[in-house]
Amino acid sequence: MDPHKYRPSSAFNTSFWTTNSGAPVWNNNSSLTVGSRGPILLEDYHLVEKLANFDRERIPERVVHARGASAKGFFEVTHDISQLTCADFLRAPGVQTPVIVRFSTVIHERGSPETLRDPRGFAVKFYTREGNFDLVGNNFPVFFVRDGMKFPDMVHALKPNPKSHIQENWRIVDFFSHHPESLHMFTFLFDDIGIPQDYRHMEGSGVNTYTLINKAGKVHYVKFHWKPTCGVKNLLEEEAIRVGGSNHSHATQDLYDSIAAGNYPEWKLFIQIIDPDHEDKFDFDPLDVTKTWPEDILPLMPVGRLVLNRNIDNFFAENEQLAFCPSIVVPGVFYSDDKLLQTRIFSYSDTQRHRLGPNYLQLPPNAPKCAHHNNHHEGFMNFMHRDEEINYFPSRYDPVRHAERYPIPTAMLTGKREKTIIEKENNFKQPGERYRSWTPDRQERFICRWVDALSDPRMRSAASGFHTGLRPTNLWVRN
Numbered sequence: 001m002d003p004h005k006y007r008p009s010s011a012f013n014t015s016f017w018t019t020n021s022g023a024p025v026w027n028n029n030s031s032l033t034v035g036s037r038g039p040i041l042l043e044d045y046h047l048v049e050k051l052a053n054f055d056r057e058r059i060p061e062r063v064v065h066a067r068g069a070s071a072k073g074f075f076e077v078t079h080d081i082s083q084l085t086c087a088d089f090l091r092a093p094g095v096q097t098p099v100i101v102r103f104s105t106v107i108h109e110r111g112s113p114e115t116l117r118d119p120r121g122f123a124v125k126f127y128t129r130e131g132n133f134d135l136v137g138n139n140f141p142v143f144f145v146r147d148g149m150k151f152p153d154m155v156h157a158l159k160p161n162p163k164s165h166i167q168e169n170w171r172i173v174d175f176f177s178h179h180p181e182s183l184h185m186f187t188f189l190f191d192d193i194g195i196p197q198d199y200r201h202m203e204g205s206g207v208n209t210y211t212l213i214n215k216a217g218k219v220h221y222v223k224f225h226w227k228p229t230c231g232v233k234n235l236l237e238e239e240a241i242r243v244g245g246s247n248h249s250h251a252t253q254d255l256y257d258s259i260a261a262g263n264y265p266e267w268k269l270f271i272q273i274i275d276p277d278h279e280d281k282f283d284f285d286p287l288d289v290t291k292t293w294p295e296d297i298l299p300l301m302p303v304g305r306l307v308l309n310r311n312i313d314n315f316f317a318e319n320e321q322l323a324f325c326p327s328i329v330v331p332g333v334f335y336s337d338d339k340l341l342q343t344r345i346f347s348y349s350d351t352q353r354h355r356l357g358p359n360y361l362q363l364p365p366n367a368p369k370c371a372h373h374n375n376h377h378e379g380f381m382n383f384m385h386r387d388e389e390i391n392y393f394p395s396r397y398d399p400v401r402h403a404e405r406y407p408i409p410t411a412m413l414t415g416k417r418e419k420t421i422i423e424k425e426n427n428f429k430q431p432g433e434r435y436r437s438w439t440p441d442r443q444e445r446f447i448c449r450w451v452d453a454l455s456d457p458r459m460r461s462a463a464s465g466f467h468t469g470l471r472p473t474n475l476w477v478r479n
């Protein structure tokens with residue numbers, strides 16, 4: 001059986017046109033009219049249905065990451081990490097799990113160019129035997145802000161001006177100047193790697209800190225990293241203008257064409273781990289998403305490989321209706337207290353219920369490939385046919401029981417309620433080290449991109465409060 005197919009499509013198995021309800025259509029060229037010149041009769045149900053379907057073809061685009069490309073393949077374990085996790089799909093070398101992956105840009109619309117300076121999404125859905133695991137990452141290993149409270153404002157500042165619908169640097173610099181923790185992310189975004197050449201030649205990262213738990217309940221913090229086997233390649237400004245000017249879908253095309261030609265993109269998966277008993281020994285907070293974990297003291301450990309060997313059959317079904325949620329994990333993998341991850345746990349399934357409806361997990365690319373069962377039923381667009389009388393729990397008539405217990409983190413949580421910042425902010429050390437590790441020409445290009453952003457004429461007016469009507473504030477006062 002094809003593991004990617006949930007149900008066979010029934011849409012194309014007649015040799016002639018039909019209406020949606022299956023009635024034969026004998027003329028798909030002309031509307032039903034009074035005489036040859038019209039008017040058109042409202043009773044032309046086929047025409048009305050055709051137009052009504054067309055009128056509703058678009059669904060809301062993703063509020064971020066609207067522009068994306070997906071492909072299918074498999075993940076294969078190459079190294080045994082069963083001492084760290086009881087995750088079934090990581091149980092032994094050689095185990096393969098089907099996956100669907102969606103790469104994306106972040107800020108602009110569904111049809112926007114793929115050559116803009118912007119982080120790239122790298123979202124992997126593993127269809128494991130114990131349910132789906134969504135590793136929803138980006139191409140950079142850190143993020144702009146560390147508290148999800150700031151995410152909507154951050155996205156508003158990065159998105160086009162609500163008045164002109166143009167992305168404007170003065171709004172971006174204005175917002176981030178209040179957030180020194182974002183500097184590290186800018187050492188990636190404004191670096192040469194700020195515009196990946198395509199989706200095949202970029203790294204990926206889970207970015208947030210997750211937790212691995214083994215059978216005995218021992219917990220490790222973990223970060224996930226994808227490294228492309230064909231290396232990392234980027235576009236400098238001039239090349240990006242040239243590539244984007246001739247094909248605004250160049251990265252989608254590169255992915256599609258490579259797979260069609262049998263040149264399958266591949267990434268190696270690595271992890272870094274920290275024993276929570278040692279989390280205080282660093283000069284940064286390991287759960288702070290604006291920090292990397294230094295590889296010299298926390299080495300990359302190989303885990304497996306990801307191979308994309310199948311193109312999607314239908315962009316709408318397997319890209320637009322594809323839905324990822326960092327909350328979707330499997331036994332053996334859990335969240336951490338990383339504040340940004342905690343916010344994401346809520347936000348994604350919330351947006352999917354809005355964008356795709358309450359039964360979005362029944363859609364073929366989102367549904368688990370393993371058997372599943374519960375009493376969450378009905379609602380809009382529910383197409384699960386159930387022939388059951390017991391839709392409550394517990395029941396002496398229903399043989400379904402709780403699953404076997406699996407370990408979850410048991411660490412004691414203490415503290416008083418607070419709305420505050422973390423203790424070890426350490427905002428500048430890692431960005432400074434990264435900048436100093438570059439060659440002078442790379443530093444120069446980085447500075448030029450800042451000069452460009454800061455040269456926005458509205459920056460000067462903001463400094464005096466003129467035009468914008470905003471009062472200049474002390475940029476580094478935080479609470």
Ligand code: HEM
Pocket residue numbers: 061062063064065068102103104120121122123136137138143147148149151205206207208322323324340341343344347348351352355
């Ligand atoms: C609190 C912070 C964040 C919030 C509230 C948030 C929210 C969202 C929302 C609402 C979507 C649209 C989902 C959809 O409609 O399908 C999205 C997409 C996405 N986000 Fe985030 N996000 C946050 C941080 C991050 C971070 C840190 C990463 C990287 C690790 C990330 C990676 C992605 C990716 C890859 C997608 C696209 C998934 C796809 O391909 O369908 N986001 N995010």
